[in-house]
Amino acid sequence: MKVKITAFGIAKDIVGGKHLELEVNGQELSLVRKDLISQFPDFEKLASLKFAVNTNYVDDSYQLNENDEVVLIPPVSGG
Numbered sequence: 001m002k003v004k005i006t007a008f009g010i011a012k013d014i015v016g017g018k019h020l021e022l023e024v025n026g027q028e029l030s031l032v033r034k035d036l037i038s039q040f041p042d043f044e045k046l047a048s049l050k051f052a053v054n055t056n057y058v059d060d061s062y063q064l065n066e067n068d069e070v071v072l073i074p075p076v077s078g079g
Contacts, residue, residue: 001025003032004069011049011072014042022070029053030060032070048075 005020012018015036024031029051036043051058052071064070 001027001064001066003064004067005032005036005072006069007072009074009076011043011046011074014040014046015072016040024064027063027065028060029058029062029064029070032064033060036072046074049073 001024003022003024005015005022007015007018007020022032022035024035032051033043033049050073051060051062052073053062053064053068055071
């Protein structure tokens with residue numbers, strides 16, 4: 001199944017751009033995390049990364065649908 005990925009901050013740097021499409025073998029969001037780590041090993045360093053699907057925050061057990069937009073939201077820091 002294809003999902004659209006939008007990345008921000010350090011996640012964008014790790015995957016090499018703001019947008020990409022990912023072919024996932026299954027529907028659970030946790031598979032997106034595993035596929036990203038497989039393709040981009042530095043991605044594993046983002047343990048506190050949050051996901052949103054179609055503008056809603058979700059957890060790793062969320063069931064994806066074809067062409068969902070998955071947004072990668074890294075930790076935010078600042079003062």
